[in-house]
Amino acid sequence: MSNFFRYNWELHGQTARFLVDLDYAGKFDLMGDFITLIHVTCLPVDPSQPEFSRRERARLETVAPRCMEILGQSGAYVGAIDIGPQRKLYFYVSDARLLVPVFDLCSNEKGLTLTCARADEPHRQTYYRLLMPDEAKKQSAANEAYIAELRQRGDDTAAYRRINLHLRFPTIFAASAFLREAKEAGFALGRDSYTPEQELPHEATVHAVGRLLWNDVTALTTRAIRLAEPYGGVLNSVDSAFVERRFSRA
Numbered sequence: 001m002s003n004f005f006r007y008n009w010e011l012h013g014q015t016a017r018f019l020v021d022l023d024y025a026g027k028f029d030l031m032g033d034f035i036t037l038i039h040v041t042c043l044p045v046d047p048s049q050p051e052f053s054r055r056e057r058a059r060l061e062t063v064a065p066r067c068m069e070i071l072g073q074s075g076a077y078v079g080a081i082d083i084g085p086q087r088k089l090y091f092y093v094s095d096a097r098l099l100v101p102v103f104d105l106c107s108n109e110k111g112l113t114l115t116c117a118r119a120d121e122p123h124r125q126t127y128y129r130l131l132m133p134d135e136a137k138k139q140s141a142a143n144e145a146y147i148a149e150l151r152q153r154g155d156d157t158a159a160y161r162r163i164n165l166h167l168r169f170p171t172i173f174a175a176s177a178f179l180r181e182a183k184e185a186g187f188a189l190g191r192d193s194y195t196p197e198q199e200l201p202h203e204a205t206v207h208a209v210g211r212l213l214w215n216d217v218t219a220l221t222t223r224a225i226r227l228a229e230p231y232g233g234v235l236n237s238v239d240s241a242f243v244e245r246r247f248s249r250a
Contacts, residue, residue: 168200174231
């Protein structure tokens, strides 16, 4: 399995980069006793350094493949988290004794500082609760792609402009209840529409003024998603005006 999804999210007060193999969701129950988690922590050779060196980064990319060579069919590499000068890799295994050869790999590594540990996880909570993205986290990745595309076209993403969030709801009552809460949460209310052929036929649009920076946009989309969820609503799309970047002449 290898359907890796990447997204950024806050963890321990810092922006962390998450990697998760989505293909394992809902399939673990068909795979047997993969209920032991082995996690490998990767640090620079000198853990006090603020980041990995270029050589260490190259070495870092070999750690997960080398672990899977050891684990083979008895292991599942489900994801990783990069935060600061640290990468933590997560594997589920069907035999807890596999920690021993992974420990040997970590102990013999000279190009990085590696440590490992294991935990019993009958419900695989690290995968489902920590790594797997909810709708707000998935949208954060869409925000990143949208901002990058506008920046490539010459948008001044640091400029303030109106940002439009379009949400869909199952009933007019759900949409109206959301709009009341959205107004109290600081959103300006936009137009609504009805498209009967849609599964969620009622669209409600809200607006906010902000910059097209990832943190700013993700804060808005997360707030809207959380407000809509109790009413069966989903965020359908985000758009904004294009603000051309102007270059000053010397």
